Amino acid sequence: MKYIDEYRRQDLAKGLAGRIRREAQETRRYHIMEFCGGHTHAIFRYGVQDLMPENVKFVHGPGCPVCVLPIGRIDGAMELAHKHDAILCTYGDMMRVPASKRKSLLKAKAEGADIRMVYSTQDALKIARDNQEREVVFFAIGFETTTPPTAVAIKQAQAEGLENFSVYCNHVLTPAAITHVLESPEVRELGTVAIDAFLGPSHVSSVIGSQPYEFFAEEFQRPVVIAGFEPLDVMQATLMAIRQLNEGRHEVENEYHRVVTRKGNTKAQALVAEVFELRRSFEWRGLGEVPYSALKLKEPFAAFDAERKFTLENRSVRDVKSCECPAILRGAKKPTDCKLFGKACTPDNPMGSCMVSSEGACAAYWTYRRFVEPATANAREEAVA
Amino acid sequence: MCLALPAEVVALAEAGDMATVALAGVRKEISVALLEEVAIGDFVLVHVGYALHKVSPEEAERTLQLMEEAGVLEEQLEEIGA
Ligand code: SF4
Numbered sequence: 453m454k455y456i457d458e459y460r461r462q463d464l465a466k467g468l469a470g471r472i473r474r475e476a477q478e479t480r481r482y483h484i485m486e487f488c489g490g491h492t493h494a495i496f497r498y499g500v501q502d503l504m505p506e507n508v509k510f511v512h513g514p515g516c517p518v519c520v521l522p523i524g525r526i527d528g529a530m531e532l533a534h535k536h537d538a539i540l541c542t543y544g545d546m547m548r549v550p551a552s553k554r555k556s557l558l559k560a561k562a563e564g565a566d567i568r569m570v571y572s573t574q575d576a577l578k579i580a581r582d583n584q585e586r587e588v589v590f591f592a593i594g595f596e597t598t599t600p601p602t603a604v605a606i607k608q609a610q611a612e613g614l615e616n617f618s619v620y621c622n623h624v625l626t627p628a629a630i631t632h633v634l635e636s637p638e639v640r641e642l643g644t645v646a647i648d649a650f651l652g653p654s655h656v657s658s659v660i661g662s663q664p665y666e667f668f669a670e671e672f673q674r675p676v677v678i679a680g681f682e683p684l685d686v687m688q689a690t691l692m693a694i695r696q697l698n699e700g701r702h703e704v705e706n707e708y709h710r711v712v713t714r715k716g717n718t719k720a721q722a723l724v725a726e727v728f729e730l731r732r733s734f735e736w737r738g739l740g741e742v743p744y745s746a747l748k749l750k751e752p753f754a755a756f757d758a759e760r761k762f763t764l765e766n767r768s769v770r771d772v773k774s775c776e777c778p779a780i781l782r783g784a785k786k787p788t789d790c791k792l793f794g795k796a797c798t799p800d801n802p803m804g805s806c807m808v809s810s811e812g813a814c815a816a817y818w819t820y821r822r823f824v825e826p827a828t829a830n831a832r833e834e835a836v837a
Numbered sequence: 838m839c840l841a842l843p844a845e846v847v848a849l850a851e852a853g854d855m856a857t858v859a860l861a862g863v864r865k866e867i868s869v870a871l872l873e874e875v876a877i878g879d880f881v882l883v884h885v886g887y888a889l890h891k892v893s894p895e896e897a898e899r900t901l902q903l904m905e906e907a908g909v910l911e912e913q914l915e916e917i918g919a
Contacts, residue, residue, distance in 0.1 A: 572886020
């Protein structure tokens with residue numbers, strides 16, 4: 453059974469690749485930014501780029517939550533653990549990201565800071581319940597999929613009167629980041645980054661719905677196709693984007709209607725709206741200050757806001773010199789353009805955030821060896837073998 | 838951390854919006870606070886310990902099979918501490 457299915461899928465993939473070849477017009481360019489790190493990962497893992505004709509290219513976007521968090525915010529998290537002696541709870545992905553002086557949470561933990569990896573905000577709440585005499589801070593990161601779980605935890609902490617629990621909030625917003633990329637001089641004036649269409653994220657869109665993309669599809673005249681995470685989804689969505697471009701349309705289309713609706717998960721949205729409000733501006737690694745692109749806790753929840761509870765030094769810290777993560781996150785450079793790639797910087801010894809998370813472009817390039825040129829199937833197989 | 842795993846709801850807690858899901862023979866406590874309603878036998882997409890959305894059993898089956906073939910399932914199970 454398994455083989456039949458696999459065969460069917462390979463067949464489908466071949467069929468889709470053939471369609472894309474036939475429909476992509478030779479005289480046109482189709483540069484499609486996949487915003488989400490999950491898509492970047494899928495494109496590399498399954499070699500989707502190699503199935504595309506020359507003029508259809510994926511541009512990797514800034515949708516990797518670990519990659520876009522600026523060093524200053526990670527330093528802030530360490531400060532909470534070190535200086536304020538809090539138990540810092542974090543998702544595992546953050547542990548190895550190099551911050552100032554190439555220190556990471558993992559190293560800080562080795563030096564005695566009380567940093568604990570959690571899978572869920574529920575785990576962080578439990579740690580707070582079990583350690584009432586200590587301050588427990590949850591290092592909240594991520595896009596619209598991780599924000600509702602943080603909101604639930606804050607409301608629960610309030611209901612339980614869990615006074616030693618607080619949240620260091622770093623939640624960021626997808627539509628704001630896409631708008632910012634489209635408004636950047638590299639896209640608008642310099643033309644150094646070409647983006648003709650977007651693949652919209654799957655799970656983020658299951659929460660926020662497809663509606664938030666309508667504004668910038670119209671405003672910037674770029675098609676947006678929301679795609680599932682499977683390689684076939686990515687290919688199908690790419691074909692839909694190509695068709696829109698051929699027909700001169702720029703609409704929001706939804707390839708992932710199995711899960712995504714126009715309105716999204718309204719219960720989750722209501723919870724987020726109750727607990728959080730927009731920050732006027734927030735720094736992103738690679739994008740710089742992006743207006744109205746992140747969330748903070750609303751006044752009624754101030755007691756659970758780590759940034760109000762503890763005074764944190766607010767610093768803007770430079771990235772490691774010659775790490776190209778910032779340019780890669782804007783789609784302006786490829787990992788192979790970085791001098792350190794595969795030499796000083798590998799997943800075992802990362803210099804920048806893009807090499808840490810499996811959703812980061814550098815890690816994906818390295819792990820799946822897609823950087824080996826020429827990218828003909830045979831040459832690649834030999835190179836990998 | 839962007840991936841979400843489909844899993845079947847096998848038990849609902851009396852209080853606290855918690856549920857038990859079964860996934861590749863493993864059981865895990867998750868929160869269902871983000872869903873309007875949920876029943877035993879529903880398939881849900883689980884992300885950082887929360888059910889984000891309901892999915893059809895066919896969709897769940899399809900996704901799990903693909904994840905298994907690609908070796909992603911094992912990594913993900915490790916991540917949820919199963
Ligand atoms: S290879 Fe390493 S140093 Fe170079 S851009 Fe990527 S993460 Fe930064």
